[in-house]
Amino acid sequence: METYYKPEDLPKFVEIGKEAPDLAKKFFEYYNAVFAEGALTEREKALIALAVAHAVQCPYCIDAFTQACFEKGSNLAEMTEAIHVVTAIRGGASLVHGVQMRNIAQKISM
């Protein structure tokens, strides 16, 4: 079945630089610098990236960072917990807006 997301498209990411090479160069340099070891280890950064990949629902990122997490030494339990963290925040973000709903409801109710 045809699909918008194809695994073979991932290596084509760099083609985005064809029309705006300077911007692409800056982005890729920044990207690589972000994932280098700093105050956080590369392993920790890969776990954060994996979790965010699920929040933004990017199949390319999920593929890439599942692999990266294994390469950096994480295990499946850690990766699953990371996804739960982002799920809690995402769900919590919806639920906490219930306060707004309650504020409005209170305002317009007798």
Added chain:
Amino acid sequence: MNPEQALQEIGASERPIEPFRHTLAKQAIKLERGKTTTLQINVGLLCNQSCRHCHLGAGPHRRENMSAQTAEEVIAYAERSRFEVLDITGGAPELNPNIETLIKKLSSLAPRIMIRSNLSALDGRKRDEWIGLLKDHGVVIVASFPSLDEAQADSQRGKGNFQKSIDSLRKLNAVGYGYEGTGLELDLVSNPTGAFLPSSQAQMEKRFREVLKKKGGIVFNHLYSFANAPLGRFRQWLLQSGNLESYLRRLASSFNPCAVEGVMCRTLVSVSWDGYLYDCDFNLARDLPMGGSRTHVSHMEGPPEPGTPIAVGEHCYTCTAGAGFT
């Protein structure tokens, strides 16, 4: 895959994997021997484990094992060649009936003698005696320890082997192995537990040191992280799991010309259980003999000459991926 890898792999799926020798030629790299300082001795394919990443397909049912006669021929070769390092591997070297003779006689023939261990081949009194033998002869132990995660480690090496390994590491620590200043060196080797490449060796070593110390008070000297070679049982698994092509591409796209300088085949010669010579243990697994024809150890006057060409194949990308494999 990060954008840097994407840059390397652009259009990769549409083109075949470049033969390794072409890649070397494009980079004007000549792969030939330097001074050969290490003799690696593969004493056989008999092993108590059947690890899924094993490039040799070693296991309990393999019958290839170095005989007493070949062992003596290897010892004589080491004596007339005066290598700096003697590196005993297998299979599980512990299971070769001639291993005690080899260790006793080889230990005086080189400044450094090392043995590869899966940490699970022996237990009980036999293990204690084995550790005593290694300690008495100052043998460096290079132990397989793929992952800090029990499930990952056991998925590669077989159920229960993680705990056996932890138990053996504690025994080795108890007699002084792994501690600075004892002269008893214990190194760990971590191989990825799937179709992915290893992480930075320095970062992995730091993490393994922290976690093993915290969890079990276990210490070691160095950790080496090596990629798995797409040969033997690991290749079969890659093929069956549909990962072979992507893994080969990953290795090839990670080619680092700087890593070629340090590859083991430039300074090492490998002798198989039947006494024939290869440029490395991976070429042994592929049956690519040194110099293109089978040469027996008993016919060698000394180490291979510097400048001798090295046999290469697709699997050589394993040793040139990223930081390399030494």
